[in-house]
Amino acid sequence: MNYSNATRNQHFVPQVEQRLNAANPFAPPRDQRIFSFKVQERESFTIRLENQRGRLISSNLSLDDLFTFDVASDCASRFNFEASFQRFEQEVAVTTGSLLRKLASGDNNVGGEIASIFTAKLLNFARNPFSVAKILNTFGVLANYEPTASDARRMFERVLNGRKPHQAWLCSQLGISDTDYGRWLRMLFMLFVESGEGNLSMLESMVKAVFERKSHAAAVMVCTYSESRCLLSDRGFSQFTDRHDQIGLEFNLRHDAFIRYLFADHAGLVPRAPRELIEHHQKQNHPLQLYYFADNLECLRAFNRNAIYFCQSRVFCSSREEILL
Structure with a gap:
């Protein structure tokens, strides 16, 4: 390099x-x-x-x-x-x-x-x-x-x-x-x-390693919009969960789309499941769970609010007016 x-x-x-x-x-x-x-x-x-x-x-x-x-x-x-x-x-x-x-x-x-x-x-x-x-x-x-x-x-x-x-x-x-x-x-x-x-x-x-870790389930959600706009944080990311057994991060993709990643511990997803069942489950291959939504305004409102809450002091947008909060 x-x-x-x-x-x-x-x-x-x-x-x-x-x-x-x-x-x-x-x-x-x-x-x-x-x-x-x-x-x-x-x-x-x-x-x-x-x-x-x-x-x-x-x-x-x-x-x-x-x-x-x-x-x-x-x-x-x-x-x-x-x-x-x-x-x-x-x-x-x-x-x-x-x-x-x-x-x-x-x-x-x-x-x-x-x-x-x-x-x-x-x-x-x-x-x-x-x-x-x-x-x-x-x-x-x-x-x-x-x-x-x-x-x-x-x-x-x-x-x-x-x-x-x-x-x-x-x-x-x-x-x-x-x-x-x-x-x-x-x-x-x-x-x-x-x-x-x-x-x-x-x-x-x-x-x-994050995507291949068998002890965790991975899910991704992508949301796109035909008119409403997604904010961009001065930190570049937002969190949507504070649970110790989960990693939940959101990112702006472009003015009309964002992406959400969730990595969750299997034991945390089913906290009362028998230990042997969880261990058996962790040995299996689990495909990435993918969700795609178009013009879901509730998801956008949550994303934009998270961008504001977790930014340092500023958020950015392609529009002056079409911001859903």
Whole structure:
């Protein structure tokens, strides 16, 4: 992986995903905009439009050198994760389109798209600076490891000891400690290191394990809309359950669609079932449960409210007005 990249303005919610929610999607990329809403009251889901013209996507949800771990003393070169992120970003729009076209035509053979989208969305969660504490609680153990391959170890030394003149300012802006910022960068680096499972990265291996884990049931719900609009959170994700035996995450797919993933422990789904029955059930192969709904407004209302409740301070939309809350 090439970590040398001159990009300074670094997006933590990818431009490609913001453009899937653009107010003017047919404009040149440099002119595309998205409407921004500031949360005024989280509990009552009250939001306020910040600008009638919206924000330029090219400079929205980004911070200078957020993912840069080494800057040359003359600032002529920098090392960061931009190329690593782009590897997963490049296919998001195509995969999202493929998923929605298949489902609309009645084709449920979408396992590849569902896993690919989850991988990209999980990476978006991992790279979001508004969720550093939660990220480190989820993936932080990776920061305790080091790569073994010589090329990766040399680059990892830059992560550990590289020149970071922006660090103090970033930590101040984000309200995180130098220690947590350093752990976050190390964790992100390790996500891209080969896992030893074929050519899969640590991130891809983790996603593979989540979907293949026999102790859990997996379900996915996709909702699409012909007129109403889906919100995009500045954190890039929302939760819809806080049960310890379940993982429930929601993600914006584009302006007219969202996706919900649920991974639930079999024992929690049937809490009073005999232990031997649960153990037998866990040894079986369980196909992914897939649900597809068109224009289900109750689901959209719940999704948009979750986006508001779990965002840092803002949500975004392709429309100023067609927002169901």
